[in-house]
Amino acid sequence: MPTDAYSLLDEPGIPVRWVPTAPDPATGRLTGSLGLRDVLVRSADIAGLAIPVPPAHSALLRILYALTARVTGLDEAGPGDWGERRQQVLDEGRLPAERIEKYFAEYRDRFFLYGGEGGRPWMQDPRLAEQCDPGNTAGVNKLVVTRPSGNNHAWFRHGSDSAPDLPTASEALLNLLVWHYYGPSGRCSSREVNGIKSASATAGPLRTALSYHPEGDSLFETLLAGLVPPETTVRRTEDRCPWEWDELPDPDAPPPVPAGPCSRLAACSQHAVLLVPDEENKEYIRDAYITWAYRTGRIPRDDNYLIWQISQQGNRYPRPAKADRALWRDLDALLLHEPVGASQPKQPKVFDAAFEVSEFLRVRALGFEQEGQAKDTQFVDASTPPVLGYVEELAPRTAPAVARMRQLGEMYGQRLDRAVKRAWAAYTEDAKADAGTWAAEAAARYWPRAEDEFWARFRGLDRSGRALDVGFDPAATRAAFLALAQEAYDAVTGSVTRTLRGAKAVSNARVELYGGPRKKRA
Known part of the structure; x- marks a missing residue:
């Protein structure tokens, strides 16, 4: 990779909050942002992520869950009892630094936000540079979800598509994740594959949904509590994250069905994105391609961090994010296996075993009040006091x-x-x-x-x-x-x-x- 490529492993692009007793080992000072490697290595010293955009926070947690499962060996059910193995990691007090280094060494070239010719930028499809019209890109205002673009009304700020303020690589990274998980359905940039142009995308796997996460006193506790025991049939060689794929998927083929928790966490995007760095300063993003990932079919919508309920028509759907609905109104659906109600809400699967990490865990709700297509209304970010000591089992x-x-x-x-x-x-x-x-x-x-x-x-x-x-x-x-x-x-x-x-x-x-x-x- 060229020396000016932006490595997610090393560049301090992820904002964090530190626990009070966490001085920097080298200088005694603490930085406000870290690279992906240090986020995992120092997770026991980090109180939590300090991401101001709730859907980006929710998306990044899923990426970190997948990485945590990989480096701890908790991505498979065996050997031995899964719960006991997680407890061993918890007792050690930190994620295994050696295994983190080994994993990132194996996939180092896949964790660049952008790179040279022939590279595989992280969570992106470099083929878009040829398959999409370079004169009709989405642009950075479309990429950054808090900005107005096209003829849309201004939300947080005013801006111009003709002369946009360029987002930093860190800002672009977080918005890249929002598009993968919360992107809209409907009209998008045209993409030509095998001589056929299409310009219609399917909604992201978390669009409109409210996501619930167990939260501990440190990011280390939060990540371990957020893991879900995999089925006994799961094999890490088949349950792969996008950066682990040998080849990029065929856009004309049906999307691959997730084979386990890691692919369910990280490989359910219905959108394809490609960031274009600024030629003069690689710390900024000049442009972006945003389009569909698969021409037909949809990845089965399933997620272990949502409350699933039944509509009057008998259809299963996730509880939607509502900015005016307080989190305590969902509490019985989070703590009880069979809460009452006509919608038959089902407890998020993550809470089946989260309390085994600590009974003092809080619940963090993250989401984006949206419609299925273009309309975005408001972010949702709420937290409870420690409640998981009240789960039905305890x-x-x-x-x-x-x-x-x-x-x-x-x-x-x-x-x-x-x-x-x-x-x-x-x-x-x-x-x-x-x-x-x-x-x-x-x-x-x-x-x-x-x-x-x-x-x-x-x-x-x-x-x-x-x-x-x-x-x-x-x-x-x-x-x-x-x-x-x-x-x-x-x-x-x-x-x-x-x-x-x-x-x-x-x-x-x-x-x-x-x-x-x-x-x-x-």
Whole structure:
């Protein structure tokens, strides 16, 4: 590789946060970013990734999970018990530096962000330089998901496609990952393969979904807790990451089906990307090709870090990312194997054994509220206090209490929404009147306080098994959430109660807070 190529292993392109007791071994100083090799070697000294873009954080965690599985030998079920082997790594306190060096030495040439002619830039397809029109590239504004491009509205900043600010290699790396995991379906740059041009892409494997990750006190704990035991049939020679492929896949052939956890983590992209470095300064990216990876077919959508649920039509789909939905409302689906609900939510598979690393693990939710095609709305990044000590295996008696607290909080939030909408319709004397303003204000008043109430009661649950009721008082919990709904309702509707019509509308609609009008018996 040329000397000016950007090596992901060595260049400090990944932002990190250090644990308080982690001085730099050479200088006593700490840097804010590291190369991929040092992220793994020093994972026990790193508190976590400091990536400001949640979907990039989620994507990079999956890459790090795959690498962790490789260098620890936890990418296969045997030899011996998988859980015991993970515990041995945990007891050693660090990832094995020798095996990290050996692995990266084997694939060193595959970890360049860009390189010379004939190279295989990391997670990219160099064939795009010939298969796509160089005069009609995607451009760097399209590559960086927080920038406006084309005729789209500005989101975080203004910019120009004709004279864009060039992103750094580090920024381009993170956005490259976002495209691989969260890229949209629909129209893309045209790509010609075997004499046929196509310009339609399939959505990325995580598009619209909310991703849940166990999080420890160090990145080392986080990575070990994020591993899922592979099936006994998995073989690392078949379960390969993209940088391990002998040859790039045929775009005209159906996409390869993942053969195990590593390929499921890193090789499910439906997009092909190629970064073009700036000729004068290789620290910057001048242009980018972004197009489809496979002309037909779709990699089966499966992921061990999502809550999977069933639609009314009987279809399986991941719980979508919603920026206005607090994480505690998903807690029973994270802690319980069979949470209640019409959608039949299934606990992310990663939580089956994550608590074996530590019962003090938190849960980090990362995602991107999006539509299937072009529309991106808002990032989602939320974290819980330590909760995995309450998983059903460790504290089975707390399971009904956690579920019931979540249900009560949800129920009174829904009742509040119905009440303010009914009050507005009655006040305006228009059943179809838009009550969005009242509903939004009521939600803004209720949900943050309901979250505080939930966590306060959650922390009071007894995990020892000595208290039969685990410290849960259903009547008091119901009264607490009802009081929050009442206060929000009174605050939102108070401005119209000075008139007779308004007071009557508000008074009649209040019954929705208590479950609605009672049905008369026949």
